[in-house]
Amino acid sequence: MAQMQLDAAALPLAQPRRMSFAFLGVVPFFVFAVMFLLWPTAFLMVGSFQDADGHFTLENIYRLSEPTILNAYKISIEISVASALLGAIFGFFLAAAVVLGGLPRWLRPTLMTFCGVASNFAGLPLAFAFLATLGRTGLVTLLLRDFVGFDLYATGFNVLSFTGLTLTYLYFQIPLMVLILTPALDGLKREWREAAEVLGATSWQYWRHVAIPVLWPSFLGTTLLLFANSFGAVATAYGLTGSSLNIVPILLYAQSRGDVLHNPNLGYALALGMIVITGLSNGAYIWLRARGERWLK
Amino acid sequence: MKRSRLGPWLAMAIGTAYFLIPLIATFEFSLRMKRGEYSLEAYRVVLADPRFQASFGYSTLIAIATILMGVLLIVPTAYWIELKLRNLRPLVEFITLLPLVIPAIVIVFGYLHTYNSSSWIPLIATPRGTDLLLTFGYMTLALPYMYRAVDTGLRSIDVRTLTEAAESLGAGWGTILFKVIFPNVRVAVLSGAFLTFAIVIGEFTLASLLDRPAFGPYLQLVGANRAYEPSALAIVAFVVTWACMGLIQIFGRDRRATMAGR
Amino acid sequence: MKFLEIENLRKVYGAQVGVQHFDIAVERGEFISFLGPSGCGKTTTLRMVAGFEQPSAGSIRIDGRDVVGLRPNQRNIGMVFQSYALFPNMTVAQNVAFGLKIAKRPDAEIKPRVAEMLQMIKLPQLGDRFPYQLSGGQQQRVALARALAGSPQLLLLDEPLSALDAKIRASLRSEIRDLQRKLGITTIYVTHDQEEALAMSDRIVVMSEGRIEQLGTPFEIYNRPRTRFVASFVGTLNILRGKVIDPAKGVVRVDEQDIRLDQQIPNAAPGEMRAIALRPEAVTLGETRPDRNAMKGTIEEVSFLGAIVRIKVRFKDNLISLDTFNSSASPPPRRGDSATVTFAPADLQVLEGVEG
Structure with a gap:
């Protein structure tokens, strides 16, 4: 997904010396971007600050603190934080195992290919897969019941719940982490470890003083990316829980279908809230990534 | 010095289990349709379902349209930026990254309000118009991947020199673009195309909110009403994704091979 | 007894021989170079002395103590790498202080020591910079200061100048040699550059295909090459x-x-x-x-x-x-x-x- 290089330190836009008619070549692109990306988004952003008659108001922003909406944001953020953190940690161990663990060579390309697939295997099919695995008649549920004598659902577990959704999101979060973090781990030079060792450091001291600080920006940045990634996901949650789980993307989906909030402008504010949250975490990701790359040059 | 390999193996084992068990479980589940025996009945039912064929066909068509229009929009733009308007690159890059920041649900929510039947451009008023809007929407979602792939491809060849060489040989702009630039970024475009296909084919949010008979909404319908067919569909979708990624890898490897051979 | 004694050292990788029949005795304070083309086993030998590689056979004694089997962090060695290997997340001063910190020396001791080391490499004002803000030559001097800060008993240099421009190479060459003389530290210097080896060393070990071709002073190596390999590798x-x-x-x-x-x-x-x-x-x-x-x-x-x-x-x-x-x-x-x-x-x- 976002394993692309982000040239974060956006160069200052140099003054066009002699634009002539060269700019005509990019007109189609800008027209497209304005029509299908910028304008619809701007429309929502402006709409969040308007009442039904088009007058300026902060009412919609204020009403985001209504219990239903606030709760939706809360659950959304909780799920996203949980799946991002767990995905980041497991993804890190998996990437570290394959880069630094001294495992057989063929494992690495195999894992990377699989991660490429799994990070794009989201949405409804993924929901179906987890229903078939951990649903009431799912394979794992049945195997646990029949062979281990452990009734998963008696513990209060439900794949249609917070835990279930988090566990499902991990299926694309972990691979994404592996894909983005592997180059960062490759950037750890063997000489750093050796220099640390020869200066008297133990393996743990090397990790504590060198490797972890060096990886930290990449790790944290990617975690933020994972957060945004699950925060905006609709299809997986919808496929798994229908509209039973009150999270922001589902609420916005319902609002798009039929104005469940009975106030279009409040719907815009809901969308604005999403943009702000994903925008902030993506922005922080880009910033942290630039920091990490500066070191690893 | 030998370090213990226990930890790495353990991480691999847990990872492998986590990734494979849902696939195995889904496959097992998809075989359970006939009571008391494993069969491919669910696949037979699904594949024979005319709505499956129709929606899969529709999504394939939209995906191809998205790829073609995306390539026609992005390759000339990226080429032109590289050649003449380098100072616009940061702005264009920023725009192409926005779809990663703005969730799809927000984008389509915006569409519903800017292109409804009472707007200046009432695309949603007609089915063909909505198809077009859906395609544009998918182009937007694919923009980060497509642009990145093409841009990387263009940067790896020396666009300016190639263009000047072609110009000095008397080629016109059309010839340069289609005979010189496109062939050289073919591999990059193809990998962007397969990724786009993988994203578009099962996409749910846009198709559902724009109310188009695509594969995503069909999946949702089956998921809500049937027991075993969804698993069969999940396996089919997984195979399609896998095929797209596999094709990207194969074409990528081809490029490395030819580069080395040069 | 010599300060560093290597006897019958041997390293094999599967069926391939990396180093064999390697014997050498180095005096305290001596500057000795391992010279040879890439793949001749000079770096492998150095890495065995450092403890990154385990010898297949033979012994390595530093000041009478057999170090084979000791981990690198137990050997009290300073090492400088071709790629500088400065820790990117630390400032110059933190890099130099790293070994002292690990050894849990008190801050009151670390600070002046770091200042002294920076003075020694003539970069006293750069303590707060990060490695990526320094030129290659500056980075390598910092790496040298870092290696020497803990007063190691042995200094190992693995092609420290290969990544630098010719001009800086020449000036850093004499700087390293001056420092080494001043500190009187026993030093092994790995290089493929015969000029470097001739200019800096007390003695040179010319290596080829895992063996010592000739061991001698620069004068002997240059004027009295024993084998065709040494003659052709060392001079025109x-x-x-x-x-x-x-x-x-x-x-x-x-x-x-x-x-x-x-x-x-x-x-x-x-x-x-x-x-x-x-x-x-x-x-x-x-x-x-x-x-x-x-x-x-x-x-x-x-x-x-x-x-x-x-x-x-x-x-x-x-x-x-x-x-x-x-x-x-x-x-x-x-x-x-x-x-x-x-x-x-x-x-x-x-x-x-x-x-x-």
Whole structure:
């Protein structure tokens, strides 16, 4: 997904010396971007600050603190934080195992290919897969019941719940982490470890003083990316829980279908809230990534 | 010095289990349709379902349209930026990254309000118009991947020199673009195309909110009403994704091979 | 007992031999270079001394203590890497302080020590910079300060100058050597650059294919190369092929002209073909004298290199290249002229091994 290089330190836009008619070549692109990306988004952003008659108001922003909406944001953020953190940690161990663990060579390309697939295997099919695995008649549920004598659902577990959704999101979060973090781990030079060792450091001291600080920006940045990634996901949650789980993307989906909030402008504010949250975490990701790359040059 | 390999193996084992068990479980589940025996009945039912064929066909068509229009929009733009308007690159890059920041649900929510039947451009008023809007929407979602792939491809060849060489040989702009630039970024475009296909084919949010008979909404319908067919569909979708990624890898490897051979 | 003793060191990777029959004894305070082409085993040997690789056989004793089996962090060694290997997340001062911190020295001791080290490498004002803000030469000096901060008993340098520009290389070369003398620290220096090794070392170990080819002072290595490999690797030497006429008197025949040596030819039988090394600067043109060998040939090439004119003289099969100083009074000879070259018997060195 976002394993692309982000040239974060956006160069200052140099003054066009002699634009002539060269700019005509990019007109189609800008027209497209304005029509299908910028304008619809701007429309929502402006709409969040308007009442039904088009007058300026902060009412919609204020009403985001209504219990239903606030709760939706809360659950959304909780799920996203949980799946991002767990995905980041497991993804890190998996990437570290394959880069630094001294495992057989063929494992690495195999894992990377699989991660490429799994990070794009989201949405409804993924929901179906987890229903078939951990649903009431799912394979794992049945195997646990029949062979281990452990009734998963008696513990209060439900794949249609917070835990279930988090566990499902991990299926694309972990691979994404592996894909983005592997180059960062490759950037750890063997000489750093050796220099640390020869200066008297133990393996743990090397990790504590060198490797972890060096990886930290990449790790944290990617975690933020994972957060945004699950925060905006609709299809997986919808496929798994229908509209039973009150999270922001589902609420916005319902609002798009039929104005469940009975106030279009409040719907815009809901969308604005999403943009702000994903925008902030993506922005922080880009910033942290630039920091990490500066070191690893 | 030998370090213990226990930890790495353990991480691999847990990872492998986590990734494979849902696939195995889904496959097992998809075989359970006939009571008391494993069969491919669910696949037979699904594949024979005319709505499956129709929606899969529709999504394939939209995906191809998205790829073609995306390539026609992005390759000339990226080429032109590289050649003449380098100072616009940061702005264009920023725009192409926005779809990663703005969730799809927000984008389509915006569409519903800017292109409804009472707007200046009432695309949603007609089915063909909505198809077009859906395609544009998918182009937007694919923009980060497509642009990145093409841009990387263009940067790896020396666009300016190639263009000047072609110009000095008397080629016109059309010839340069289609005979010189496109062939050289073919591999990059193809990998962007397969990724786009993988994203578009099962996409749910846009198709559902724009109310188009695509594969995503069909999946949702089956998921809500049937027991075993969804698993069969999940396996089919997984195979399609896998095929797209596999094709990207194969074409990528081809490029490395030819580069080395040069 | 010498300070560093390596005996019968051997390293094999599967069926492949990395290093074998490696014996050396290094005095305290000595600067010794391992010189050879890439893959000759010099770095492997250094890494075994550092503890990154385990020898397959043999012993390494530092100051009487056998270190084989000790981890690198137990050996009290300073090491400088080709790629600098500064920790990117730490400032220059933090890098230099790293070893002291790990050793849990008190802050009151670390601070002045770091300042002293930065002073020593002449970068006292750069303590707060990050490595990526420094030039390559500066980074390598910081790496040197970091390696020396903990007063290690042995300093290992693994091609420390290879990544730098020629100019910085030359200045850093003498800086390293000065520091090493001042601190009196025993040092092993790995390089593939013969000039570096000749300029810096007390002694040089020339290595090829995992073995020691020759061990000696720069003077010995350059003037008395023992093997064809050393002769060709260390200098731009003339190597002549000659037939042994009288091993006891030291007479060989090169392209039908007899030449004398100042010594016997050991382990040689009359009629054998041997290689003879001859440095270009020992050869002069014209003026035969009874105490010098003389050979008649034809000028094949004259290259004007500024202060020096390099002349190649062709004999039947052999070629001798010689350097003369450029002088406006006497223009250089022309191609095709016949010429006589002379050289002293003492400047000839018969190399080991029979030529095919």
